Amino acid sequence: MQKKFLATASIIALMAVSPALAGTANTEDSTAKQATEQVKEGWDKTKKAVKETAEDASDATKEAYREFKAFIFSDDDGKLGVEQVQVNxxxxxxxxxxxxxxxxxxxxxxxxxxxxxxxxxxxxxxxxxxxxxxxxxxxxxxxxxxxxxxxxxxxxxxxxxxxxxxxxxxxxxxxxxxxxxxxxxxxxxxSVEKLLDAQLVNAKGETLGEVDDIAFKSGQASQLIVGFDKILGFGGEEISLAYDDAKLVKDGDDDYKYTLSEKKSSLISNHKSLMN
CATH class of the missing domain: 2.30.30.240 (PRC-barrel domain)
Incomplete structure (x- = not known):
């Protein structure tokens, strides 16, 4: 969304100076100088518009909380609960x-x-x-x-x-x-940048979902945000797991995956309806 705002602001500002550019092709030096000044003025306006639009979009994004369904495991009774959580x-x-x-x-x-x-x-x-x-x-x-x-x-x-x-x-x-x-x-x-490319897998190594984000609390990774049933990164559902619910393991030289126990994997597979 922010990129779209920036592109729109840039186009509008550049359109404002385009008539000045069009009329300078075969003019004398004084007219060319004037056109150059107009281009500079237009570019300054473009930069200002881009900066202001970026700041507005950034502020709007920072104020919007993201909502997730949080899966709560209970190892004692083998049940899985779901609650809504908001993440800053x-x-x-x-x-x-x-x-x-x-x-x-x-x-x-x-x-x-x-x-x-x-x-x-x-x-x-x-x-x-x-x-x-x-x-x-x-x-x-x-x-x-x-x-x-x-x-x-x-x-x-x-x-x-x-x-x-x-x-x-x-x-x-x-x-x-x-x-x-x-x-x-x-x-x-x-590297958290690398972990954002990780997958959530079950005890058999089968993919359950993809890690979309990691939330922090008091300097500790607290929640794993996982996307399910997405196609090329779009659609599907996002849920939140306690970070400690999954075990981080290395998968190759530079790749990682989060593994759920067989019990927790089964609970998620059996309760996909809770995500709808």
């Missing part, structure tokens, strides 16, 4: 990764590129990129708990400066990277 998108992986980072002087200092979980599901580190285009900039790791929200807009704020990121050790996801001044991916740690 600002506290989810997809609501954090890709967001800009500001310091306490309201200066943009970078972008959240990833979150690193330890083996117990605790968010140990946040990976900050210095903001260069196309992901070619520097990556640095900082304590996840250093992230705070400054205001109702939900901006991610950290006590950082561009110089601090520049001085920090380069973060590498390659555990074999022995370069100078490099901070490697810790052992028994997981």
């Amino acid at each position: 998108p600002r506290t989810t992986a997809t609501g954090i990764i890709g967001e800009p980072v500001y310091n306490f002087n309201n200066e943009r200092v970078g972008v959240v590129e990833d979150i690193i979980l330890d083996q117990d599901g605790k968010a140990a580190m946040v990976i900050i990129g210095d903001g260069d285009f196309f992901g070619l900039g520097k990556l640095a790791a900082f304590d996840y708990n250093a992230m705070v929200e400054k205001n109702a807009d939900g901006d991610i704020v950290m006590p950082l400066t561009e110089e601090a990121i520049e001085r920090a050790a380069e973060f590498s996801f390659d555990r074999n990277d022995t370069g100078e001044n490099v901070r490697m991916m810790p052992a028994n740690a997981y």
